[in-house]
Amino acid sequence: MILNLDVKHSKGGHKFNYKLLLESSITGIYGASGAGKTTLLNIIAGIEQPDNGFMAINDKLVVDINSKYNIPCNKRGVAYIFQEGRLFPHLTVKENLLFSNKYLDKSKIEIKLKDVLDLLKIKPLLNKKPMELSGGEKQRVAIGRALLSQPKLLLLDEPFSNLDRSLRKQIISYLLKINATYKIPMVIVSHIIGDILRLTNNLAIIDNGRVVAQGDFFNIMANSLVPEIIKPHRYLNVIDTTYTEKSIDNSLFTLACKKCHEISFNTENNKINSLEIGTNIRLAIRPDEIALSNNKLNGVSIQNQIKGRVYKIFENENSTFCVVQCNGIELVSEITKSSLLNLNITVGAEVWCLIKSKSIEIIYDI
Amino acid sequence: MDSFLSISNQELQVIWLTVKVALVSTVVTLPIALFISYALARKEFKGKVFVESLISIPLVAPPVVTGYILLLLFGTNGVIGKYLSDWFGLKMAFNFVALVMASTIVSLPLAIRTMKTSFELVDPNLEYASMTLGASKRSTFFRVTLPLALPGVISGLVLSFARCLGEFGATITFAGNIIGKTQTISLMIYSNMQIPGNEWRVTRLVVISVLISLIAVVVSEIYNKKKKYLKK
Numbered sequence: 001m002i003l004n005l006d007v008k009h010s011k012g013g014h015k016f017n018y019k020l021l022l023e024s025s026i027t028g029i030y031g032a033s034g035a036g037k038t039t040l041l042n043i044i045a046g047i048e049q050p051d052n053g054f055m056a057i058n059d060k061l062v063v064d065i066n067s068k069y070n071i072p073c074n075k076r077g078v079a080y081i082f083q084e085g086r087l088f089p090h091l092t093v094k095e096n097l098l099f100s101n102k103y104l105d106k107s108k109i110e111i112k113l114k115d116v117l118d119l120l121k122i123k124p125l126l127n128k129k130p131m132e133l134s135g136g137e138k139q140r141v142a143i144g145r146a147l148l149s150q151p152k153l154l155l156l157d158e159p160f161s162n163l164d165r166s167l168r169k170q171i172i173s174y175l176l177k178i179n180a181t182y183k184i185p186m187v188i189v190s191h192i193i194g195d196i197l198r199l200t201n202n203l204a205i206i207d208n209g210r211v212v213a214q215g216d217f218f219n220i221m222a223n224s225l226v227p228e229i230i231k232p233h234r235y236l237n238v239i240d241t242t243y244t245e246k247s248i249d250n251s252l253f254t255l256a257c258k259k260c261h262e263i264s265f266n267t268e269n270n271k272i273n274s275l276e277i278g279t280n281i282r283l284a285i286r287p288d289e290i291a292l293s294n295n296k297l298n299g300v301s302i303q304n305q306i307k308g309r310v311y312k313i314f315e316n317e318n319s320t321f322c323v324v325q326c327n328g329i330e331l332v333s334e335i336t337k338s339s340l341l342n343l344n345i346t347v348g349a350e351v352w353c354l355i356k357s358k359s360i361e362i363i364y365d366i
Numbered sequence: 367m368d369s370f371l372s373i374s375n376q377e378l379q380v381i382w383l384t385v386k387v388a389l390v391s392t393v394v395t396l397p398i399a400l401f402i403s404y405a406l407a408r409k410e411f412k413g414k415v416f417v418e419s420l421i422s423i424p425l426v427a428p429p430v431v432t433g434y435i436l437l438l439l440f441g442t443n444g445v446i447g448k449y450l451s452d453w454f455g456l457k458m459a460f461n462f463v464a465l466v467m468a469s470t471i472v473s474l475p476l477a478i479r480t481m482k483t484s485f486e487l488v489d490p491n492l493e494y495a496s497m498t499l500g501a502s503k504r505s506t507f508f509r510v511t512l513p514l515a516l517p518g519v520i521s522g523l524v525l526s527f528a529r530c531l532g533e534f535g536a537t538i539t540f541a542g543n544i545i546g547k548t549q550t551i552s553l554m555i556y557s558n559m560q561i562p563g564n565e566w567r568v569t570r571l572v573v574i575s576v577l578i579s580l581i582a583v584v585v586s587e588i589y590n591k592k593k594k595y596l597k598k
Contacts, residue, residue: 045494045498046497046498047494047497047498072497072502073494073497073498074497074498074499074500074501074502075500076498078498079498079499080494080495080498082491082495086489086491086492086494086495088492088495088496088510088514089492089514090513090514099496099499099501099509100499100500100501102500102501102505103499103500103501103505104500145499146498146499149498149499149500
């Protein structure tokens, strides 16, 4: 168990009651502004003390108010990446990165400065002061600084705020690389569900100071636990693949699904051209970019046709969502209600998921 | 014939004593002001308003009153001074210690107020960031809070130093105006103003006094300008 928490807390007249069990290597904390997301992170980090309850990280007790047990913030091994980076303005980037060095057991250092510099591409920034950095650079340095404190758990509070779309994608890529390289569990807070879903499907939904739902995005949605907060059209199909081959003219690239090698995706994304065969690639496809057909189509420009069976169907006012099981992976397709009726799609029906190569978004490559 | 440039040994000795008192007072002020200003800026406790008001008294009360209170407390027959004298043979009034005490008490509120403001300007979130990186509260204070508040701390010390240079009321009451022992620049200016024909001496001491204060303020300004990261 990465995190087991059951605490009561009050602050400024507001009451918070968090019950949380985290097992996934990346968990997204989602909720509206003022729902209590940051307070939860502050309690995990030890910045705020709960009034009651307990918390364990990696099965080790950290807080137990009843027995007055509390490991202080600086001894918890929980690194916190704050909304604005919070780099120390009087120190250079290098000094910021090595800030925690003084407090570490030198024999237990696993994450080294050189590796972090390479991973986050921040070597040219070493002698600069934080005020000379751009928003994206600041956030990368803050991530590097947190990593170099050799954390057992990484907390990220709105790490994408104040960043434009391309920088968001860049930081998401870095976070996924970090998770894959160092296996550090992450808890990430964001009010943008798309950003979270690019990192993980595993969510905890916070509303009014409480954890109102927890688990896989689609299960939360399917069980209608929090329909007002989380809406199906915000869903994102995220699939981990391996780059296996490219066409002779270097225009089409094949990505084999990791869970099931029989399924592969063809894309024209030029970014892949510079990568080596065998590179791991995470891709994302929006539900409204997946069309359904009863049969495999011939003579169409659509590059990806994947056979599957309808597992679940959800409907709301405007759309219908079909969960299609395709040989070990689930794809969520958003179609209109009339299409559902015209094609006579029911649970258990065999369908083909049609995905244009242009609809495939590359999230990261490692 | 006295002229503006003919400075006497007695004057040099008075200037040196004044600078010495101001320096020692500033050194004594530093840890006290740091502790109190940080506590006032960061901690919430019962009676905080009362403590803040008490500290500010020497700033608003006539310095003579401050000097008189010091005399009542630490004079040879004072509430505390009596015991210090009887038990340890310590004389607190009318000597160098009295000069330092009077200057420190009068200048302390200035230092505390300036430092408190600069500590309040340090984003507490940076302190939290430091703690999540493994630093204890003490280490965070010395590695993050103090360096960021340093321009304000320096300004507070310079103000305190300048206030000590010009201290008059509390000093004359508690330390006296003893030539060669407790006479500082301000007291010497005052004494010489009473004597006709000593105008050059008075002017000279005034100019020197202004110059010393000016140097301190300029040094502090140059330092603060270098710390650009505090400017938004």
